[in-house]
Amino acid sequence: MSSRAHLLNDRTAEHYRRSLTDGVGRVADRLARTERPFTGVTPAELAPAVSSIDLDQPLQDPGAALDELEDVYLRDAVYFHHPRYLAHLNCPVAIPAVLGEAVLAAVNSSLDTWDQSAGGTLIERRLIDWTAGRIGLGKAADGIFTSGGTQSNLQALLLAREEACRLVRKNSETAQPTSAILPRLRVLASECGHFSVEKAARLLGLGPEAVIPVPCDRDRRMRASALEQELARCAEEDLVVMAVVVTAGTTDFGSIDPLPQVAALCEAAGVWMHVDAAYGCGLLVSPRRGHLLAGIERADSVTVDYHKSFFQPVSSSAVLVRDRSTLRHVTYHADYLNPARSVAERIPNQVDKSIQTTRRFDALKLWMTLRVMGADTVGELFDEVVDRAADAWRLLDADPRYEVVTEPQLSTLVFRYVPEDAAGIPDSLVDKANLHAREALFASGDAVVAGTVVDGRHHLKFTLLNPETTLDDIAVVLDLLAGHAESFLAPARRA
Known part of the structure; x- marks a missing residue:
């Protein structure tokens, strides 16, 4: 050949x-x-x-x-399609989306300029408008598809940084270079938020002290009163809060911060509000739970990950902004690609809005999903996994072998195996038993669960994104975990 x-x-x-x-x-x-x-x-x-x-x-x-x-x-x-995969935010994928993946890979459009994508550009723009409409950001909203939540959060905070620097200069009697402003910038974020916020701060030239964790309540939701105190403290110390990052679906707990209260505080302080809804964006199409996102429409920027709760193949994410003019902060013109004259000629070059240049036509997967299945069907599937998590919480809460951290708002459960005679076993050994149980289960291949640390102690975690997972599947996995933990603790009991 x-x-x-x-x-x-x-x-x-x-x-x-x-x-x-x-x-x-x-x-x-x-x-x-x-x-x-x-x-x-x-x-x-x-x-x-x-x-x-x-x-x-x-x-x-x-x-x-x-x-x-x-x-x-x-x-x-x-x-990930197996009903006993219960570990991370990986979903089984919708067949229309896989079909879209095959098409986009073969045609290989690059979504940076119109002369490389044509209809692809218009499809992506239509989906951004559709998503912004679901969020309620208003007619001036815009956005761009990204590789995932980490990139979406990075771009949102880049825009927030540039807007904060612009306002400092506007309100200053003397010209201040960006290098003089950066040390004063702060990001207030939930202590249960995603690590990508700290990573973004470093990439944006901010110091390790720039991200201030805001305490959460017992349900792992940001405390609005604590945020109010931090905003006041920053003002007193002449620090500039460039953004408040709230989460609509934390990775560990699925908790949703109090969006209306945070929005009111941000509006009063004139601070950019970013909502990381990478996980919770499935509520945008939920027939029964859309109200849980009340307040998100007041955000300045929003991250959504379709490849989490819209059942899309990786990668499929987007960052959206309330005011499309803020996207100018990532606009650069290259004579060979998107010369400045193309703006006057109204040529829709998506690279003008993105921190990427060459970019896959990932929007096609969501387009095919919506055109074949419809948004309500996607939302019903997401509602199913949230229902299953609620059932699993009741199962765990009634099981004396386990302690569950908090009742979920979405579809994650964080819990810890506790032996019947825990009083005679050191917490450090119980930690090791939980670690062993997870590792032994993974090694067996019978199921996959995740783990995390809560208040300094090792815990186990279910992340439910598969509507095919039944309560019986969950009960079997709990028995397997308990068996592995008990086998680990058996020598200590005999000693």
């Missing part, structure tokens, strides 16, 4: 069809035969198989490459 025969074009369309049909068949067969979310393979077991492959000796045949892929990937992949 000639080298050109591998390139997708009019002459190789049939080769493309056969190759993808074979690949789809392999994946479909693997999905149909998957009985556990994971095989339990270890890095030491799998690494030699990958390392032994000579990448300078191609197989030439797609079928042979797929055979090899079975051994180094498909057989041992972690399958």
Whole structure:
């Protein structure tokens, strides 16, 4: 086969069809035969198989490459579609979205300029308008698709930083360079918020003291009174709060900060309000729980991750802003790409709004999902997993083997195995038992759960995003975890 025969074009369309049909068949067969979310393979077991492959000796045949892929990937992949995958914010994916993924990969549009994407540009813009409408940001809203919540949060805080510096200069009697303003900037964020806020602050040239954690209540929601105190303290110390970051669905607890109260405080202080709704954005299409996002419409910027609660393949995220003019802070013109004259000519170049240049047409996946399934169907699926989490909380709360941290608003549960005679066992040993239980379960491949630390103690975590997960699945996993924990503690009991 000639080298050109591998390139997708009019002459190789049939080769493309056969190759993808074979690949789809392999994946479909693997999905149909998957009985556990994971095989339990270890890095030491799998690494030699990958390392032994000579990448300078191609197989030439797609079928042979797929055979090899079975051994180094498909057989041992972690399958999120399995009902006993309960670990992270990874969702089973909607078939229309997978279809969209296949189309966008083949056409390979780049969403930076109109002359590379045409209809793709308009589809992405339409979806941004649709999402902004669901949030309620108003007619001046805009946004851009991103690779994920971390990038969305970074871009939102970049815009907030530039707006804060602009206002400082506007209100100052003397010209101040950005370098003189940056040390005064602060970000107030929930202590239960995402680590990407601190990462963004570092990338934006702010010091480690720039992000101030705001205490949460027992339900792991930001305390509005504590935020009010921090805003007042910063004002007294001549510090500039460039943004308040609130969370609509924390990664660990699924908790939603008090958005209306925070919005009122931000408006009174003239501070940018960013809502990280990477997880909770599924409520935008929920037929029964949309009210939980009341107040989000008052935000200056919002992060949404469709690849969490809209059942989209990674990557599919967006950052939205109330005032489209703030996106100018990421606009740069290159003569070869998006010259300044294109603005006057009203050419819609998406790179004018993005911190990326080359960018995938990820919006197509959401477009296909909405056009085939509809928003209500997506929302019903998300409601199902939230319902399941509520049932699981009641199950855990009644189980004497476990302590559950808080009743969930969304679909995560953080809990801890506690032995029946815990009074005679040090907390450090109980910590190790919980760690062991998670690791042993993962090694068995029977189920996958996550872990986290709460108040200095190791806990286990369920993240439910699969409507196929039943309460029976959860009960089985709880029994497995308890069994692993007990086997770990058995020697201590005998000692």
